[in-house]
Amino acid sequence: MALMTPVDKHRRWFVGAALGAAGTPLLAAVDHTGGDPLGSMQWPGLRKQYLGNAPMRFSSAVVVSGPAFADDAMNVPLLVDARGLGATGGGVVRIQVVVDRNPVREVLEFEPLKALPMLAFRIRMEQASPVRALVQTRDGAWHVGSTWVQAAGGGCTVPGATRADGSWSRSLNQVQARFFNNVLEGSRRLRVRVMHPMDTGLVAGIPAFYIEQLQLVDGAGVPWWRLALHEPVSENPLITFELPPQYGSGFRLVGRDNNGNRIDAEVSA
Numbered sequence: 001m002a003l004m005t006p007v008d009k010h011r012r013w014f015v016g017a018a019l020g021a022a023g024t025p026l027l028a029a030v031d032h033t034g035g036d037p038l039g040s041m042q043w044p045g046l047r048k049q050y051l052g053n054a055p056m057r058f059s060s061a062v063v064v065s066g067p068a069f070a071d072d073a074m075n076v077p078l079l080v081d082a083r084g085l086g087a088t089g090g091g092v093v094r095i096q097v098v099v100d101r102n103p104v105r106e107v108l109e110f111e112p113l114k115a116l117p118m119l120a121f122r123i124r125m126e127q128a129s130p131v132r133a134l135v136q137t138r139d140g141a142w143h144v145g146s147t148w149v150q151a152a153g154g155g156c157t158v159p160g161a162t163r164a165d166g167s168w169s170r171s172l173n174q175v176q177a178r179f180f181n182n183v184l185e186g187s188r189r190l191r192v193r194v195m196h197p198m199d200t201g202l203v204a205g206i207p208a209f210y211i212e213q214l215q216l217v218d219g220a221g222v223p224w225w226r227l228a229l230h231e232p233v234s235e236n237p238l239i240t241f242e243l244p245p246q247y248g249s250g251f252r253l254v255g256r257d258n259n260g261n262r263i264d265a266e267v268s269a
Contacts, residue, residue, distance in 0.1 A: 038130045038146050042100040050096060050134055055141045061085050062145025064133045073155030075122045075234050079241040080110075080133040082117040085143060093115035093136045101129035103156055103202060104231045115216075116187055122234035124155035124200065142208040156200045159234035163197045163206065171195040175253055175265035187242040190216070194251060194263060200231040211237065211257045216267065219250025225257075 034041040037058055047056065061084030070076040082092055095117060097107040107123050117135070120222040128150045135143045162168035173196060180189040194211060201208030225241060251267040 024230050036130075036146075038148055039129045040100050043130075046074040046098060046100060046105070046132070054136075056134075056144055059143040059145060060136075062133050062135050062143050064131055064145045064147040066147050066149045067133055068150060070125060070149055070151040070155075070267075073125050073151045073153055074158070074160065076125050076149060076151065076155070077120070077122050079120045080118060080145070082133065082135045082143070082145070082231050085117065085135060085137055085263075091137050093138055095119075096134040096136075097123075098132045098134065099123070099232060100132070102126050102232055103247075104200060106230040107232045108230060109228040112164070113200065113223055113225050114244065116244070118242055120240040122238060124232045124234055125149060125151040125153075126156040127151060127153045143183060156232060157202045159199070159203050159206060160197050162195075162235060163199060163203075168195075168197040173257070173261055173263045175263065175267075177253055177265065177267040179268070186245060188245050190241045190243055190267070190268075191238070192241070193236060193238045194253075194255075195236050196257060198229075198231065198235045198237065208220055209247060209257065209259060211255060211263070214253060214255035215262065217252055217254060224251075 032044070033039050033041060034044040034047060059083065063079070063081040063084070065079040065081075066076060078097070080095060080097060082095060082243055092112055095110040095112070098105045099107060099251070102124075103126055108121070112117055128148070130146050131149055133145045135145070137143065162171070173194060176193040178191055180191065194214070196210060196211050198211065199206050199209040208231055210231050210233070211229045214229065216224045218224060224243065227239070229237065253263065253265050253267050255263040257263075
């Protein structure tokens with residue numbers, strides 16, 4: 001017998017609550033999930049908080065990929081791909097990633113600018129939860145993609161490895177960055193790693209300490225993408241971007257953390 005997912009269990013309860021003992025309908029059932037395909041009771045609050053009254057729809061054009069089960073809740077790999085809304089970032093204004101059941105729901109906000117509207121990264125998860133990508137296009141509409149990730153739990157409330165052994169201070173904000181050719185047709189991959197403990201503030205005695213802003217700028221100072229990060233991004237963030245094949249020179253990765261420490265490193269093309 002196949003095991004039921006949390007979504008299946010919710011739907012079975014929902015149907016059973018709407019039927020009498022003989023299977024006859026009772027009062028019309030009210031959908032308290034706001035039409036969420038994953039059946040999350042947190043979704044209506046999330047929509048109000050992040051989208052307000054703006055038009056939105058759940059869309060298969062926004063792909064969120066993660067593991068069926070996260071063995072390491074402190075390093076959960078995710079891929080967000082909104083190319084289905086347009087091959088380049090021209091039609092996508094921003095991508096916001098949130099986790100319904102995390103104590104800190106905001107993960108990151110990505111402005112593709114000249115990059116493709118997709119990125120890969122790792123996050124912390126406190127428990128099993130839907131993970132969302134809220135994608136806004138230039139017409140002001142929001143397109144929502146979601147996936148369910150099972151997790152062992154506790155990823156937000158334990159210190160990272162470099163915090164535990166004290167090595168974080170020796171490598172703080174050091175940058176490793178590399179371009180890769182011909183990864184996707186018509187794109188060029190950039191992989192960036194910034195050394196930082198990314199403390200959530202949920203561990204006793206350790207305040208929130210995390211990278212707040214990153215952007216890639218060319219030699220003329222023109223930004224190619226912008227990224228705002230929040231506490232649930234994993235320690236020593238490793239983030240992958242896709243850029244168009246035509247690109248400038250003299251790229252730099254610049255940013256800062258929430259304590260004002262600066263990030264500034266050359267990225268060789």
